[in-house]
Amino acid sequence: MSSKRFRGLAGYVLAAPAAVLAVAAFYLPWVSFIVNDKLFSTLTGRHIAAGTVIQKGSGEIVFRGSVMNHFILVVAAVTFLSLIVAWQRRRLVLWDGLALAILGAMGFFGILSGFGVASRKAGIAGVDMEMTYGMALALLASLLIFVAGVWNTVAVTREDPSVKGTLGAWGFMAPTAFLVMVFFFIPAFILFILSLTDLSSSNFSEPWHFIGLENYRRMFSDRFFPKILGNTIRYVSLTLIFFNVGMALVLALLTSHIRRRAGFFFRMIWLLPRITPSVVYIVMWRRMVQQPPYGIINQVLGWLGVEHQPYWLNEQPWLFVILVNGFVGASFGMLIFSSAIESIPKDLFVAARVDGASTWQIVRDITLPLIKWPLLFVTSYQTLSLLVSFEYILLLTNGGPGLFTTEVWALTSYKRALFTYFGTNQWGYGAAWGLVLVVIAIVASVVYLRVFRFDELVQEPKIDVL
Amino acid sequence: MKVELVNLTKRWGDVVGADGINLTIEHGEFVAFLGPSGCGKTTTLLMVAGIYKPTAGEILFDGKVVNAVPPKDRNIGMVFQSYALYPHMTVFQNISYPLKLKKVPKEEMQKRVQRVADMMGIGHLLDRKPAQLSGGQQQRVALGRALVKEPQLLLFDEPLSNLDARLRLSMRSEIKRLQIDLGITSIYVTHDQVEAMTMADRVAVMKDGKLQAFSPPDELYERPKTLFVAGFVGNPPMNFFDVEVVIENGEYHARGVGIDLVVPAERGEKAVGRGKVIMGVRPEHVSLADEGASGVINIVEPLGRDDLIDVRIGETDVQLLVEPGLGLRIGDHVKLHFDTENVQFFDPDTEKSLLW
Numbered sequence: 001m002s003s004k005r006f007r008g009l010a011g012y013v014l015a016a017p018a019a020v021l022a023v024a025a026f027y028l029p030w031v032s033f034i035v036n037d038k039l040f041s042t043l044t045g046r047h048i049a050a051g052t053v054i055q056k057g058s059g060e061i062v063f064r065g066s067v068m069n070h071f072i073l074v075v076a077a078v079t080f081l082s083l084i085v086a087w088q089r090r091r092l093v094l095w096d097g098l099a100l101a102i103l104g105a106m107g108f109f110g111i112l113s114g115f116g117v118a119s120r121k122a123g124i125a126g127v128d129m130e131m132t133y134g135m136a137l138a139l140l141a142s143l144l145i146f147v148a149g150v151w152n153t154v155a156v157t158r159e160d161p162s163v164k165g166t167l168g169a170w171g172f173m174a175p176t177a178f179l180v181m182v183f184f185f186i187p188a189f190i191l192f193i194l195s196l197t198d199l200s201s202s203n204f205s206e207p208w209h210f211i212g213l214e215n216y217r218r219m220f221s222d223r224f225f226p227k228i229l230g231n232t233i234r235y236v237s238l239t240l241i242f243f244n245v246g247m248a249l250v251l252a253l254l255t256s257h258i259r260r261r262a263g264f265f266f267r268m269i270w271l272l273p274r275i276t277p278s279v280v281y282i283v284m285w286r287r288m289v290q291q292p293p294y295g296i297i298n299q300v301l302g303w304l305g306v307e308h309q310p311y312w313l314n315e316q317p318w319l320f321v322i323l324v325n326g327f328v329g330a331s332f333g334m335l336i337f338s339s340a341i342e343s344i345p346k347d348l349f350v351a352a353r354v355d356g357a358s359t360w361q362i363v364r365d366i367t368l369p370l371i372k373w374p375l376l377f378v379t380s381y382q383t384l385s386l387l388v389s390f391e392y393i394l395l396l397t398n399g400g401p402g403l404f405t406t407e408v409w410a411l412t413s414y415k416r417a418l419f420t421y422f423g424t425n426q427w428g429y430g431a432a433w434g435l436v437l438v439v440i441a442i443v444a445s446v447v448y449l450r451v452f453r454f455d456e457l458v459q460e461p462k463i464d465v466l
Numbered sequence: 467m468k469v470e471l472v473n474l475t476k477r478w479g480d481v482v483g484a485d486g487i488n489l490t491i492e493h494g495e496f497v498a499f500l501g502p503s504g505c506g507k508t509t510t511l512l513m514v515a516g517i518y519k520p521t522a523g524e525i526l527f528d529g530k531v532v533n534a535v536p537p538k539d540r541n542i543g544m545v546f547q548s549y550a551l552y553p554h555m556t557v558f559q560n561i562s563y564p565l566k567l568k569k570v571p572k573e574e575m576q577k578r579v580q581r582v583a584d585m586m587g588i589g590h591l592l593d594r595k596p597a598q599l600s601g602g603q604q605q606r607v608a609l610g611r612a613l614v615k616e617p618q619l620l621l622f623d624e625p626l627s628n629l630d631a632r633l634r635l636s637m638r639s640e641i642k643r644l645q646i647d648l649g650i651t652s653i654y655v656t657h658d659q660v661e662a663m664t665m666a667d668r669v670a671v672m673k674d675g676k677l678q679a680f681s682p683p684d685e686l687y688e689r690p691k692t693l694f695v696a697g698f699v700g701n702p703p704m705n706f707f708d709v710e711v712v713i714e715n716g717e718y719h720a721r722g723v724g725i726d727l728v729v730p731a732e733r734g735e736k737a738v739g740r741g742k743v744i745m746g747v748r749p750e751h752v753s754l755a756d757e758g759a760s761g762v763i764n765i766v767e768p769l770g771r772d773d774l775i776d777v778r779i780g781e782t783d784v785q786l787l788v789e790p791g792l793g794l795r796i797g798d799h800v801k802l803h804f805d806t807e808n809v810q811f812f813d814p815d816t817e818k819s820l821l822w
């Protein structure tokens with residue numbers, strides 16, 4: 001056994017029981033509380049969740065877990081398991097130690113602050129709050145995890161000097177990681193917790209009632225769930241294919257093959273909807289589709305001798321939902337694609353022509369492969385922004401006409417959570433809808449990265465680490 | 467393939483790219499387009515390739531006007547200064563791309579690519595992407611791509627400009643050898659006169675979109691038809707003097723400020739009695755002497771094998787090459803001998819040669 005593996009191992013030997021301890025001490029009461037608080041308190045005679053069980057003045061037991069603590073410890077447990085797997089594969093690496101150290105530290109401070117919050121609340125409720133043995137154990141355990149992590153990191157770094165460069169690289173990534181943490185993972189996690197409650201404007205002054213997956217059950221069994229799902233798929237895919245990527249690509253290709261000035265002019269025109277305030281833009285559309293004698297569409301149809309002149313939003317709601325969004329959406333991709341196309345060296349096009357390629361073959365074999373990365377970027381970015389966008393639909397049809405005709409997922413989520421719907425703002429239920437969107441978005445991004453083989457696009461850096 | 471350019475012109479509004487170019491390239495000939503930056507070499511080449519549409523004039527391949535024939539039907543191969551390899555394709559895919567477009571069967575494609583790659587000495591690099599090759603290797607791939615479809619006309623646009631001097635030298639002879647072996651009519655654009663002179667059967671010198679001369683390298687050097695060609699071809703460039711040619715005692719004298727040279731009768735008689743003319747003498751025909759025109763050394767530039775010195779005579783700077791190690795200094799007074807066997811005379815207004 002090499003000394004490196006041995007030294008690394010010492011860290012794990014230390015960390016293993018610590019992690020088990022932390023998870024056990026912190027989670028057993030928590031799990032039991034969900035299953036049956038009575039059972040545990042009958043067995044032990046007291047409530048022993050890690051310092052976060054408080055007794056209300058009325059004698060009711062309420063569980064107040066610090067959101068962060070659970071998060072950290074779940075991650076710690078998962079990480080630890082993966083470390084065991086890694087160790088069995090005989091590959092003890094730097095990340096193991098670093099991850100341990102960070103998680104240990106987070107756990108330690110997380111539990112401490114959790115205790116602070118809980119005891120302050122308990123004080124308000126007039127209940128004495130002690131540090132329970134469970135909490136003390138969890139604190140100790142996270143400290144041990146931290147030490148083990150540092151131990152392991154130092155051991156690996158000593159063993160292999162190139163590790164220093166890697167540490168530097170992670171240093172550069174840290175700010176981004178922090179932002180992603182603060183603006184994505186933490187809100188998503190809060191959303192998740194919220195979705196497990198029945199919090200609404202009718203009961204927000206009470207402590208949260210955790211109702212498990214009830215919100216999700218309710219959502220999936222909603223009579224209009226399939227309709228909304230279908231609407232969302234239709235809205236996102238059609239707008240994306242025909243406008244945000246399709247039309248954007250066509251516009252970019254066209255405007256880069258005509259004279260520069262003219263190309264610039266056309267791009268400007270396509271930018272106008274985007275810089276128009278949403279409300280003004282929608283009011284214009286709503287005016288355009290009016291019945292005679294107001295709507296310009298019907299006026300033109302009249303000149304063309306078409307008898308059928310309905311209120312178009314009722315007649316073809318989807319057509320207009322997609323047009324309205326697409327006209328705004330196309331300009332983003334168009335700008336990105338046309339600058340990407342402009343940056344392809346002109347010689348490549350000349351070479352391809354001489355090699356015998358037709359215009360279509362040049363687009364297919366040269367242009368598209370060379371703007372693969374912008375294509376991936378626009379497709380995934382626009383999918384995600386379409387998934388969560390609903391303001392134009394809200395303003396245009398408000399999900400109608402009739403029931404749920406053009407209502408998409410994000411609009412439902414918005415209405416449930418923040419709209420006085422059936423008399424209340426159902427924050428918990430709305431959060432459940434919202435969280436599903438988050439999950440879909442994550443899955444979609446991963447699929448895109450796979451399909452476009454992102455790793456092949458990212459070339460190895462040419463600068464060697466010295 | 468025989469290529470004829472008839473009065474070929476390209477303009478973008480006021481900008482003139484090529485201006486009334488007339489020349490004929492024989493089958494199997496290697497022609498260089500030589501000229502300073504912006505003179506219209508690339509423009510002319512791209513018109514031959516079918517990328518640019520001529521504003522006026524005609525391009526004929528084997529006697530047929532091809533102005534309206536698209537590039538893919540012209541059966542040409544082209545090599546660029548930037549190599550213009552497709553960065554997302556491997557070397558194999560790059561070379562085979564023209565064949566793929568022609569729908570050549572897979573097996574034959576494989577064979578032809580391999581043959582060309584072996585010929586270019588890049589057979590072992592077929593799986594690499596262009597970014598993983600050196601400049602020289604990339605240029606070989608580009609050459610392979612141009613050759614693989616067995617074109618009848620090869621177009622080169624400064625293919626060696628991005629290579630280092632040594633590699634340029636070896637690629638130069640390699641391209642020349644290939645061209646002779648394959649016998650493909652070739653047009654080679656360059657602003658490097660050594661390249662043009664050493665490789666080409668005939669050199670077309672261009673300036674401001676106009677064809678200045680079109681002749682074999684030695685003729686270009688010895689019998690320049692215009693002042694521009696005389697000054698552009700040759701390194702260091704030809705020395706020019708403002709002189710007047712007169713007859714005295716049956717001898718032709720070229721007289722200017724500070725010089726008075728006897729010139730051969732058959733050259734002198736064409737310049738005599740025309741008032742001021744421009745006389746050109748190549749640096750290798752000027753030497754240090756005990757007798758002759760006297761001047762002051764302006765510049766001494768050691769070149770290694772020789773020293774290039776610049777001597778001021780009257781109001782003209784004369785450049786000449788001397789043996790190194792003579793200990794010449796700036797400000798030294800020297801006397802110069804002019805070998806007038808090969809002097810040139812030009813009309814100062816039309817800038818055309820008075821001799822040829």
Ligand SMILES: Nc1ncnc2c1ncn2[C@@H]1O[C@H](COP(=O)(O)OP(=O)(O)OP(=O)(O)O)[C@@H](O)[C@H]1O
Pocket residue numbers: 478481482483501502503504505506507508509510657
């Ligand atoms: N697409 C174009 N639009 C307008 N003017 C152009 C265009 N292409 C070339 N020109 C102009 O035509 C003239 C000739 O250009 P060209 O590219 O043929 O020069 P060149 O001889 O190849 O020069 P270099 O040795 O620098 O490559 C230049 O003045 C150039 O600015």
Ligand SMILES: [Mg+2]
Pocket residue numbers: 507508509623
């Ligand atoms: Mg050029």
